Amino acid sequence: MNVTPSKKMSLFQPAIFSSLKTYAKQQEKISNQSLIDLSLGSPDIPPHDMLLKSMSELSKQPTSYGYTLTGSSGFFEAVARYYSRVNKVVLDPETEIVQTIGSQEGLVHLPIAFCDPGDYILTTNPGYVAYAAGITLAGATPFYIPLDENNGFLPNLEEIPEDIADKAKLLILNMPGNPVPMAPSLEYFTEVVDFAKKHNIIVLHDAAYSEFYFSGDAPISFLAVPGAKEVGLEINSLSKSFSLAGARVAYIVGNAEMIAIMKQLKSNLDFGIFDPIQETAILALDHAEEITTPLRDTFAERHKILMKGLQELDWEIAPSNGGMFVWAKYPFEIDSVSFAFKAIEQTGVLMVPGTAFGSEGEGYVRLALVQNVGLLKEAVTRLKSLSI
Ligand SMILES: Cc1ncc(COP(=O)(O)O)c(C=O)c1O
Numbered sequence: 001m002n003v004t005p006s007k008k009m010s011l012f013q014p015a016i017f018s019s020l021k022t023y024a025k026q027q028e029k030i031s032n033q034s035l036i037d038l039s040l041g042s043p044d045i046p047p048h049d050m051l052l053k054s055m056s057e058l059s060k061q062p063t064s065y066g067y068t069l070t071g072s073s074g075f076f077e078a079v080a081r082y083y084s085r086v087n088k089v090v091l092d093p094e095t096e097i098v099q100t101i102g103s104q105e106g107l108v109h110l111p112i113a114f115c116d117p118g119d120y121i122l123t124t125n126p127g128y129v130a131y132a133a134g135i136t137l138a139g140a141t142p143f144y145i146p147l148d149e150n151n152g153f154l155p156n157l158e159e160i161p162e163d164i165a166d167k168a169k170l171l172i173l174n175m176p177g178n179p180v181p182m183a184p185s186l187e188y189f190t191e192v193v194d195f196a197k198k199h200n201i202i203v204l205h206d207a208a209y210s211e212f213y214f215s216g217d218a219p220i221s222f223l224a225v226p227g228a229k230e231v232g233l234e235i236n237s238l239s240k241s242f243s244l245a246g247a248r249v250a251y252i253v254g255n256a257e258m259i260a261i262m263k264q265l266k267s268n269l270d271f272g273i274f275d276p277i278q279e280t281a282i283l284a285l286d287h288a289e290e291i292t293t294p295l296r297d298t299f300a301e302r303h304k305i306l307m308k309g310l311q312e313l314d315w316e317i318a319p320s321n322g323g324m325f326v327w328a329k330y331p332f333e334i335d336s337v338s339f340a341f342k343a344i345e346q347t348g349v350l351m352v353p354g355t356a357f358g359s360e361g362e363g364y365v366r367l368a369l370v371q372n373v374g375l376l377k378e379a380v381t382r383l384k385s386l387s388i
Contacts, residue, residue, distance in 0.1 A: 011136045015129070016356045020340060024350045033348040036379045038367040041178060041324050043243040045298065048291045051242065051280050058276030068272030070263070071099030071251070078282040079251050086288060087210075087221035095256040096229075098263050101273060103208055103237040103250040104130050106262075110235075110252070111138035111170060113265045114202055120168040124155045126357030126364075128178045128206065143168065146360045153182040153318055153327075157195045165199040174206035176219055179357045179366035181209075181323030189225040196231035202258060203232030211241035211292040213322035214300035222254075229255055240324060241292055242284040249273055249281045299324065302369040302376055309380030310367075326367040327354075332388040336362055339388070347382035 017039060028035045046052070058064055076093035083089045091097060100106030107130040111121055117139035123131045125144035135142045143164050145155040155173065173192065175184035184205075196203045205222035213219055222234045233254035239245035252262060284291060306326050307317045318327040330339060336353035343349050343365075352368075354361025371379070 008136070012133065016337065016353065020344070020350060020352070023341060024344045024348070027344050028348065031345075031348065035344075035348050035350060036371060036375050036382070037350045038369075038371060038379060039350045039352050040370070041240070041368045042245050042370060043240060043295075043324075044370045044372075045243050045295060047243045048284070048287070050287065051244065051284055051291075054280040054283050055247075055276055058279055061276075064275045066275070068275050068278065070267070070272055071097070072275070072278050074282050075099060075251075075278045078285040079253065082285040082288055083221070083223070083253060086218065087224050089221055089223045089253075091223075091253050092256065096253055096259055098252050098259050098266060099273060099278075100235070100250045100252060100266070101270060102239060102245075102248040103206065103235045105248075105270075106235050106250055106252050107131060107172075107204075107206065108134045108137060109265060109269060110204060110233075110262065111135055111140055113261050114258070115140040115169045118167075119170075120164055121170045121172065122160060122164075122168050122201070123172040124174070124177075124180075125359060126179055126354060126361040127172075128174055129357065131172045134172075140169070144358060144360075147177075147180050147182070148360075149316075149318065149329075153177075153180045154188060157191060165195070165201070168199060168201050170202050170204060171196065172204045172206065173222075174208070176209040176212065176320070176323035178209065178323065179325055179352070179354070179361065179364075180318055180327045181320035181325055182318070183213075183321050184219050184222070186220055186225060189220065189222055189228065192222075193225055193227040193231055197227065201231070202255075203228070204252075205232065205234045207234050207236045208240055209323045210236060211288070212296060212299050212324055214296070214303055215321060219322055231255070233258055238281050238284055241288070241295070242281075243295070244277075244281070244284065247277045247280070249277050299369050302371075302373060305373050306367060306369065306376045306380065309377065310383070313380065313384055324369055326369065327364055328367060329364050332386075334388055336365060340365060342388060343383065343386065346386055347379075349379045349382055 080091040080093040111134040237250035314331045316329040340353040351365040354364030
């Protein structure tokens with residue numbers, strides 16, 4: 001049989017993550033040096049005991065196995081309670097929330113709901129890889145706002161040409177960000193709301209790391225900004241905040257008209273999330289403070305140790321008060337892909353090259369805070385011996 005991919009498939013880039021990982025595994029065998037994997041942002045800390053218990057008990061019930069179709073009303077109400085308590089944002093559980101199968105699924109599908117070929121979608125370079133995949137699926141045209149260290153890695157809306165802004169349908173932002181962990185602020189989000197109103201652009205804020213902050217107050221929710229609900233949405237996930245990445249449960253909240261369109265799209269795409277996962281998500285959201293406080297402390301300590309260690313090696317670290325990553329400019333004249341491969345070869349430390357997230361990531365690597373403090377210290381010790 002002659003199997004040929006569609007023309008669209010040529011637009012999807014093979015991910016560098018898997019070739020790096022394969023190479024790292026090969027090197028581990030050859031060198032006898034254990035791998036320190038700082039590549040994927042998959043939480044290494046198990047879910048809270050109450051969540052594990054809930055999953056195992058509910059999974060034993062024979063009645064748990066029907067189609068769920070959409071989120072349960074209990075889930076929507078729990079999201080509304082969580083947003084009201086944690087973000088001071090009031091949501092109507094019936095009209096202002098849609099459930100997604102992890103935020104990846106929501107992010108990749110959402111552009112289809114709002115954008116036609118020829119529409120522009122604005123997002124950042126570097127940026128999380130799902131945004132580009134969603135833009136490609138929708139056949140829209142990306143315009144990337146460079147993240148520049150000189151303005152604190154904040155996407156500068158003034159850099160978007162007027163004619164592009166007028167043709168744009170969607171703006172995707174992510175703070176604290178991946179791979180660049182810049183923080184959101186009321187001032188910045190207010191600018192975003194004004195910009196969106198002026199150009200009639202839907203804003204989608206990806207708040208996947210909203211519970212990961214190292215000190216002070218939680219990062220502000222986009223929806224907490226006056227006028228935000230008129231122009232947009234926030235997508236949030238239980239993957240990182242509650243160590244439930246494999247359970248695949250997330251949600252989009254905000255503008256009721258936009259949520260209705262997303263619900264219509266979703267009703268054509270899938271038949272909902274396993275009921276025990278939805279019930280466990282309710283438990284997680286209702287106990288968010290108890291569950292996330294120790295996680296936050298752990299990630300804050302990891303961040304401090306890795307940042308200090310790398311700074312002592314003259315690496316420049318993007319300032320950060322949250323997220324799950326260190327965004328680091330290494331002090332060597334070498335492109336980021338070659339650097340990542342050399343680091344694996346010489347040290348067994350696996351990092352993601354900055355260009356995996358866009359051309360502006362050249363000269364940087366992303367390190368995920370997904371190993372314990374001992375291994376992070378060991379990673380720094382090994383990186384000290386790099387010879388480029
Ligand atoms: C910024 C950002 N958004 C979304 C996701 C997807 O997370 P999930 O699909 O597990 O909710 C990730 C995962 O790494 C991420 O970094």
